[in-house]
Every structure is written in structure tokens, then in C-alpha cells.
Amino acid sequence: MNSDERLVGADADTEDQAVEAALRPKELGEFIGQHRVREQLDLVLRAARARGGTADHVLLSGAPGLGKTTLSMIIAAEMGAPIRITSGPAIQHAGDLAAILSSLQEGEVLFLDEIHRMSRPAEEMLYMAMEDFRVDVIVGKGPGATAIPLELPPFTLVGATTRAGLLPPPLRDRFGFTGHMDFYEPAELELVVHRSAQLLDVRTDPEGAVEIAGRSRGTPRIANRLLRRVRDYAQVKADGVITREIASAALEVYEVDERGLDRLDRAVLRSLLKLFGGGPVGLSTLAVAVGEERETVEEVAEPFLVREGLLARTPRGRVATPAAWAHLGLTPPPQPHPSTPGGSGQPGLFGA
């Protein structure tokens, strides 16, 4: 299973791609949450407009589905500029990048998603383009190769990455502004749900939005996806209005629980608790018990469980926290007393 197949996966699936354009906020004032980034970006853009120039290059970091693409489109809209969208994996050769850069118009926004996945030669070409608005196009090979300088019009690069730490410092330093996007608070996701419901022409009562927001794992993309599934349920099983009961019943059908865990997340936790007494247990053993690949458990299920404080990765293996026992309604085994054989004398995850 990969994260795209999950209702609570943060990457865009085909259906998301088809409907997201309609749900994207178009201006900064419409963008919900991320107050700090929004405020700072507002200043950057206003100043650039007042100077009549091009905005500084912007780096946006944060998990998938938090609104980096949306913000890049807003930057272009606020600057009255066109936008070109590409991604790191699509630029494997410096020539690919040269072709894009040389066709940019003055002031255009170039959105480079997954910028950390660009090839090294392309990255080096980007340094010069960002700093001097110039690239050297190499013609020919070997000793006869020559570099032909090519002037570029001023443009704004908006780079997006899920892993700002992976960017080489020379690249990071060339951005005039870096904004880190955090996961959204439930109250912010409620606003996302209400806004999207209005655009999709779905009636949602406040409690229905609370129910969807609480299961959306801090991510607007997931909130929008759950809203669409709940809408289907409301239309087929009720009068189309999303109430708390309808949202809760619909998400039960889709096996997304009240904290946003899905079947895989719960299978990992249940195995850890029921078969291994809460751990510690090695990742491979846990994966076999769940019947999934090691990578699936590690990359698909664990990050959210760790973020939610339900599971800890320790040098001795995976360990469930007290919150995990509580979430599945199970009772943890008694902790060995520090003075009994086998007791470590160290306070564990259950405290001293």
C-alpha cells in the first residue's frame, strides 16, 4: 500500500488533482491559517509591488497538502504575473532547466515543486539564474565545449520542499524569504471545510465540519477529500446535509476514526499492543505481524502515529505510548517495579 491509495494520505490522488483547482484560495486574504507565513509574505509582495519590481525568491517548506502550490499561485496572482509550474524530478538535466528559464517572461513566477529532488547540474545552473538572472549554456563536448552566457528576464522562483534540511546551503541562501508551513489547527480546518462545502454547494452544519476537521490530520487536502466522501454518504443515505451524525457514520464506513487513524494505522498499533505488550519491538517483526512491507509501516503509518504521540521510535524498537492504549481502549500491562528483576530502574513511557 502506498500513501496515494489511502483516504487519509497527504499526497494528491487523481480525483484531488481534478477538483483541487476549484477549491484553491485565489488571494492571500482567502488563504486560511499559516498566519505568520501569510503576514510575512504579504510584506514581501507589497514591498515588491511598491518598488514596481519582481518579488524575491521564496522557499516554502512543509508536509504535502498544506498549501504550498496554492500559495505559489497566490504569489503570482498578487503580483499580477503568470506562473509556470514544474518539479525537481522533471528537471534531470541542466538543459531542461535552461529551456524553461530561457522562455520565462519578465516577472513570471516559476514554481518548482520538490526542489530538493533536482539533479546536481540543474541545481548549479539555478544558483546563477537566481542570483544574476543569467545562465551559461554549454555548447559542444570535451575540450571544445564553450559556455554561451544567456541573459534572463527577472523572475521569482518559488521553491517548495517537504525537506528543507535536504537543500544544500548555497541553494537555501539564495532565497530572499523562507516560509515554513505547519500542520493546521482543527479550528482552521473547520474553516477549510466550510469554505470548500460552499464552493461544492454542500450544506454542512457546524458540528459536521468539526467532525471532518478532527479527522483530517492537520491537512487541508485530507479535509477536502473527507468532505467529498461524506458528501456522497449524505446524498445517498440522507438528505444531503452534513451533520455530526452523518459525518461520523460516513467516516466509519471509510474506516477513518475520530483521531484520523485509518485501518493501517490501527493495525500497526493493535499489533504493537496486543502481540508485543506495547513493545519495544523491531520494525521488521512489527511489519510481519501486520502483514505489510517494512517500508509501508515505516513510511506510511509511523510518521502520523509518532506525530500524534501514539508511538515512539527508540533504539530498542517501536514502543507504544500510554495514549495508544487509551486510544484503542486497551489496558496496558502492569509495569515491572524498578526493584524487581527485569525492572530497569528507569522511568519508562508510563512515567516514574
Ligand SMILES: Nc1ncnc2c1ncn2[C@@H]1O[C@H](COP(=O)(O)OP(=O)(O)OP(=O)(O)O)[C@@H](O)[C@H]1O
Ligand atoms: N490555507 C488553505 N486554505 C484553504 N484551502 C487550502 C489551504 N491550503 C491548502 N488548501 C487546499 O488543499 C489542497 C492542497 O493544497 P496544495 O496543492 O496547495 O498543497 P501542497 O502543499 O502544494 O501539496 P503537495 O506538496 O502535495 O504539492 C488544495 O485543494 C487547496 O485548495
